[in-house]
Every structure is written in C-alpha cells, then in structure tokens.
Amino acid sequence: MSCSGHNPVNCIIPPYMLQVLALRGDEDTARMARSLLKQNEQVRDERAEHARAGVPPTDLLSGAFASHALSPSGQLCCPDRRIHDGGFKAALPGTLIRSEGDDPCGVDDADLAYDGAGHVFSLFAEEYGRNSLDGEGMPLVATVHHRRAYNNAFWNGAQMAYGTGDGELFRTFLELSVIGHEMAHGVIQFAGGLIYENQSGALNESIADVFGSLALQRSLGQQVHEADWLVGRGILGPGVNGVALRSMKAPGTAYADDLLGQDPQPWHMDHFVTTTDDHGGVHINSGIPNHAFYLFCNYLGGRSWELPGRIWYRALQSLNNPMASFADWADQTMDAATDLTGRGSIETVLLRRAWKLVGIGF
Structure with a gap:
C-alpha cells in the first residue's frame, strides 16, 4: 500500500471483513468487497498524495489541548455542523442540505448525521473542554449518501462520509457509536496522531x-x-x-x-x-x-x-x-x-x- 501510516482513511468496516466477503461471497458480493477494498486504497493514496504535495487536510499538531476549547468569555462554544448529500456519487462533500441551526431537512440520514455530530461535539466540549475535533472550532463536515449501496463509513482527515449500506450485509452506518468513532479519529489526528500500523x-x-x-x-x-x-x-x-x-x-x-x-x-x-x-x-x-x-x-x-x-x-x-x-x-x-x-x-x-x-x- 503506497500511503503511509500518517495518512490513513479510517474506515469503520475492517479490511479483514471485506477480504472474507471477497473469498466466501457469491459473485456479486465478492465483486462488491473487492471494489470496496480498491476504493479504500484509492482514497488513501489520494490523501497521501496531498500530504506529499504539502497540502495535508489538517495540521496534525494544531489545537491539541483543551485550552483552545473555550471562547474568550469562558463560554463553551457551539458546533458548526455542515451536512451534505453526496447524491450516491463519489465526489465529496456533495450538496449542502443542513447547516448549523437549521430545522430538520427531512432527509432522514442527514438529520441523523446532524444530531449524531451534535452528541459527539457535546461529549468533547462539555465533558473534556474541547471545541470541536481540532480544539479550535473546526466545522463538522459530513456527507451522507456517499456512493451507491456503499458498505462503509470513514473519516478522511477532513470530514466524515457515510454510506447507506446495501440493505443485506449492512443496513446503515448512521449509528451513534459509529459516528462517534469516526469523529474521534479526527480528535486523535489533531492531538498529534497515532501512526496507523x-x-x-x-x-x-x-x-x-x-x-x-x-x-x-x-x-x-x-x-x-x-x-x-x-x-x-x-x-x-x-x-x-x-x-x-x-x-x-x-x-x-x-x-x-x-x-x-x-x-x-x-x-x-x-x-x-x-x-x-x-x-x-x-x-x-x-x-x-x-x-x-x-x-x-x-x-x-x-x-x-x-x-x-x-x-x-x-x-x-x-x-x-x-x-x-x-x-x-x-x-x-x-x-x-x-x-x-x-x-x-x-x-x-x-x-x-x-x-x-x-x-x-x-
């Protein structure tokens, strides 16, 4: 794999599960698993290329500590959620359909992503004094409906992306422990990171x-x-x-x-x-x-x-x-x-x- 441990795409579905599906699944399932493994590597390679070009998606050492988490007045900051609809395509982030403070948009997945990001922001802000993933108020960008029948969710160094699942092996990725897992990868990244190996x-x-x-x-x-x-x-x-x-x-x-x-x-x-x-x-x-x-x-x-x-x-x-x-x-x-x-x-x-x-x- 050509990407380094500094530039992983942190996916919720582990490669070993996809490898088993590629070996045991019927023709369609095996094709899906191989395609997903290939897509994951492509995104990792793209992220590594950005890093080599000197434009990493984030400054790994920025905003690591809780002293950045409070506003000058001492009041806890509010989240800045930006939820996009990917239209079942690969491009990120897609079309913005719900911003911070907006009423529910009526797209169930987008509203789940919005609410989930709020719960995770609240955990880090109210319990640990951290203002967003970077400690400095970073917008919480997420894309739902990423690719068609996409069996994964990931943090790519700058945002979250969630597939809808195929309805057979996986039915959703907008479950709060998954949302929290992906966002926590961002916190880890901005706290200096842990080499991904x-x-x-x-x-x-x-x-x-x-x-x-x-x-x-x-x-x-x-x-x-x-x-x-x-x-x-x-x-x-x-x-x-x-x-x-x-x-x-x-x-x-x-x-x-x-x-x-x-x-x-x-x-x-x-x-x-x-x-x-x-x-x-x-x-x-x-x-x-x-x-x-x-x-x-x-x-x-x-x-x-x-x-x-x-x-x-x-x-x-x-x-x-x-x-x-x-x-x-x-x-x-x-x-x-x-x-x-x-x-x-x-x-x-x-x-x-x-x-x-x-x-x-x-």
Missing part, C-alpha cells in the same frame, strides 16, 4: 471505539452496567448472525456468520494477532485495549464518560508518542489517573488491575 494503529482504533461508545452511553444516560459496550450495534443486515462489528465487553463475540466468519478480536495479549494485513492488525488487536477500558469502567461503576473518559482524554493529550505501544499507552493512562485522583488512589489500583487482566504489565 501495528500497536499504535490498534490504539488509534481502540481510542476511537472508546469515545464512540462514550458518546452513545452519554446520549442514553446509561450507567456502566446498563451499556451493551457494542460498536456498531444494528448496522449488520437482517440475515447476518451477529449483533455488532465489535464488542468491548467480550471481544471476539460480536458476530459469527457463515458468510462474514467469526469476529477475530482477541481480549488478551496471549492471543495478540501478528499479521501484515490491515496495517498490522489494527482493527483486530484493538480488542485488547478496548477490553481494558471496559474492565476499568466496570470496576468503578457509575458513568463511563466521566472519570474513565477524562483519564483516556487526558492521556491522549499528553501522549506525544505517535508510535506508542500498548504498554506505553497503559503507562500514559496510569499517569493521567494519578494526576486526576492522586498517587495510590483506588482508581489507579483498579486501572492497573484492568491492564494486568488483559496481559499488559508495567
């Missing part, structure tokens, strides 16, 4: 899953024990044997389908998958830090977006290590927990236990 890439995916799940739980007002901890619940088609793309509670159990195969995510380092596919298994091995976060939240109880979310957010802001390993990230979260709760606190003890239970020591 191997363990740092799996951390990139895991942190996006974490904040996607937090956005959903917060919107529903759920306590830790009430949440299902699924990423992409309800997006699988009616004939697929599965509940979601990933499970943070029980990695490896989200689906088991004759066509899609078995969810391959491990929950423990003993089962870490070493592979050259998917940038070194970034969507597979993310299950390990995902499960550590789930365990920590369940040890604490209460609301996951409060102290656990603040620890993960603080750790991201101070990481300054784009090649971080799982152990590096565990250390960073421990430092953040110590800063927020004090050395030797019960919270730091429980966080250390959560990391140990997934096979990551200190």
